Amino acid sequence: MPYRSPVSEYSFVLENVVDFAKIAETEKYAEATPDTVDAILTEVAKLADDKLAPLNRNGDLYPARLENGVVRTSKGFDEGFKAITEGGWVGLAAMPEYGGMGLPLTLNCAVNDMFAAANMSLGLNPLLTQGQIEALEHHAPEWMKEMYLPKLTSGEWTGTMNLTEPQAGSDVGALTSKAEPKGDDTYAITGQKIYISWGDHDFGGNVCHLVLARLPDAPAGTKGISLFMVPKYIPNDDGSLGDANSLRVVSLEHKMGIHGSPTCVMEFDGATGWLVGKENNGMAAMFTMMNNARLGVGIQGIGIAEGAMQHAIGYALDRKQGRTPLDGKDGGTGTILDHADVRRMVATMKADTFAARAIALACGVAIDMANATGEKSWDARAAFLTPIAKAFGTEVGIRVSELGVQVHGGMGFVEETGAAQYSRDVRVTAIYEGTNGIQAMDMVARKMIDGGDTANTLIDEIEATAEAARSTLPELGENVWQAAETLREATEWMADQGDLNERFAGAVPYLMGFARVLGAHYHLKAAMAEGDNGPRTRLARFYINRLLPEHVGHLAHAVTGAEDLYALTTEDLTA
Incomplete structure (x- = not known):
């Protein structure tokens, strides 16, 4: 099953889940009309599907190498990179004064999602250049901007x-x-x-x-x-x-x-x-580059999740093995996708990929709104969502790619199927641009310097969505509301700890618990937008009933503190 960019998914999330229309209403991003967005997503999808994805395996089998002091890239990568630059995609969100399109970062996130899914190795190149462009836009002297930005924006330089x-x-x-x-x-x-x-x-x-x-x-x-x-x-x-x-x-x-x-x-x-x-x-200058790069890395994890999921579904729809409850019935495929555990794995892959993508795009919206309006509340939201988008997006990429190998069974452990490449490629995303542990510690320390106000504002919005859902999706709305209350209690505990190490001991589970609840919020919004008992509602029900309950364990861990960690001696850990 070849990779196909999920353009309709991006369009749905932008329109119905993360309120991208707010961005287009600002003067700064007035050109980001629905027609423009659709045209860009469609064109980039063609590039990702037809040019970049076919090169992905080459990058794995024929790695970059160093010859006589010169790096030689994988077969076909030069042509793939040329296709990216000819489309002007490196400069999608860059300043028009230096040749960029000046479009929202949120749209650029969708583009980089497709690039990562199709070919993470090659897609990393323009992602890094985009980060450098942003750093120079904010901090470089004018002569340096004039010298470097046009060539970086065009992709002539990297x-x-x-x-x-x-x-x-x-x-x-x-x-x-x-x-x-x-x-x-x-x-x-x-x-x-x-x-x-x-x-x-x-x-x-x-x-x-x-x-x-x-x-x-x-x-x-x-x-x-x-x-x-x-x-x-x-x-x-x-x-x-x-x-x-x-x-x-x-x-x-x-x-x-x-x-x-x-x-x-x-x-x-x-x-x-x-x-x-x-x-x-x-x-300060480097963090201008790194903050949005962290969102970009979360997007890489989500892109890999999408690619691994499509690869696994393609295999599951082709592989026939054993009898299932759906044999001979309407809706049965006659393949392993009819087995309950395979269906559970695929549904988990799909539900988590949606949740992570919605969180990342919501973070992009907050960054764009902060840039367009200058309002500090948007800045605070963007800062709080960034470590969640990075850490959860990459953890989802790792987990989904692992499930992709599992769906393939023994064939997933065989390199020729390509399933293992997704798992190997995505693993670094939890490490670079600040490990996920560093992201979580940043979230419970610097990003809670306001006493948890930004976190509680998000929780208020989750509960408002849950309340609105009570009339049409009462069970789902109630479950999300209760989860939000548990999250609020954990947030208050975090904010009350004067000793940061007490927070750090549970920082990662707190971030993951927050992401679980936030993912349920966006699934619920998708179900409400769909209106009927359609595929998004069924997927939301799966996520809220089966994956959301994980937040209880995460948050219980989060508020335990550090005492039991340090009660374990070095001898205990090395015995």
């Missing part, structure tokens, strides 16, 4: 982010890369970075590295980090490529998945760089 160092890992403040002023407004950048996705390629053009480094006498920790633009080739004044910079790819990481995406160890040896933003303010 962008990376260089944070991690071997000794530092997620502790970015421990980085040791140096930036020495050269006296001409440039800096000599020296250091080594690891895990640099798409750090080099053979597509042509320039590879533009945003690098975190420390100036002489800078304060210790994150307060002493600055951000620099360090291109592979130093541009001439007219934007043409000049001399090669003093940087190189040391090696490529040998990874569990996304083999088509070259993950580089980069070495900078006195490379010429230019300051982006203010001295010692690099983390």
Whole structure:
């Protein structure tokens, strides 16, 4: 079963579940009309289905490789990337002043969802460039914007982010890369970075590295980090490529998945760089890029879930094995999809993918509304939803791809079926751009600095939807309302803890419990919009009756605190 982008699903969620129309009503995004959205989704779907998806297996079987200092990409990736750039899709949400379309990030999320489902390895390249574009739009000096943004927006040049160092890992403040002023407004950048996705390629053009480094006498920790633009080739004044910079790819990481995406160890040896933003303010500039990148990673997880689900359904509709209760009856397929457990797995895949996608697109709407209106309430909502969208989206991708292998049975463990690739490719999404544990700790700490007000506003909306559903879908409405009350109690407990470690001990289960309830909210909205006992209502009933109850265990875990964790001694854990 070849991949087919679920355009009608995006359209339904945007129109009926996350209220995308609010965005189009703003002056900033007035061009995001329904006709424009439909045209873009349709065109990108053709690209994803016909150009990118057929290359996905090539990326797995013929990984990127390093030859004589040059990264050679997987078979056909150059043509796939060319198709992305020719459509102008890298710059969909970029500023029109520099060649972008200026359309909402929410729409860009749907596009990246399709790219990830079709070919995550290749789709990662424009995702990184989009993040760099955003960082430069907000923090770069005007000359740098004029030099770099048009070429990044068109896809002629590509962008990376260089944070991690071997000794530092997620502790970015421990980085040791140096930036020495050269006296001409440039800096000599020296250091080594690891895990640099798409750090080099053979597509042509320039590879533009945003690098975190420390100036002489800078304060210790994150307060002493600055951000620099360090291109592979130093541009001439007219934007043409000049001399090669003093940087190189040391090696490529040998990874569990996304083999088509070259993950580089980069070495900078006195490379010429230019300051982006203010001295010692690099983390603020980088987080402009990273915050929306975290949503983008959640979208990658959702895209993989979609691809794995379609792959599993295709197999289940073809595989015949054993007798089922539906043999010879109307509605029976005569295949393993008629077995109760296979149907349970497929329904779980579909219900969770919908929930995660709705959460991610709702986060995109909040970001767009914040950008369009400047209202702090939208900013707060976007900030709160981002770790949920990232962590839940990637956990769903992992779980759905695992179920995809299980639906295939023994054949799922055989590489030729392609089911295992989804599971291997998606696994990294729970790790990069801040592990899911870091996302959860951020959610219960910084994102609750308001005492839980933003969280409770969302819970109020969930309960309002549940109340509205009582007349047409009373059982579902009641279940969602009760779940929201349990979530509110857990939220109040979290907000009351003065010791952050008490929150951190249950941060991940709290995030997952919140996501479970939020997913039920969006399923209920979908069922209410459908009106009849149709497929979305039946799927909502499955989610609310079977998956929503998981929130009870998650939230019970969340409010247990840290005492029993630390009662376990090192000897207990290593015995």
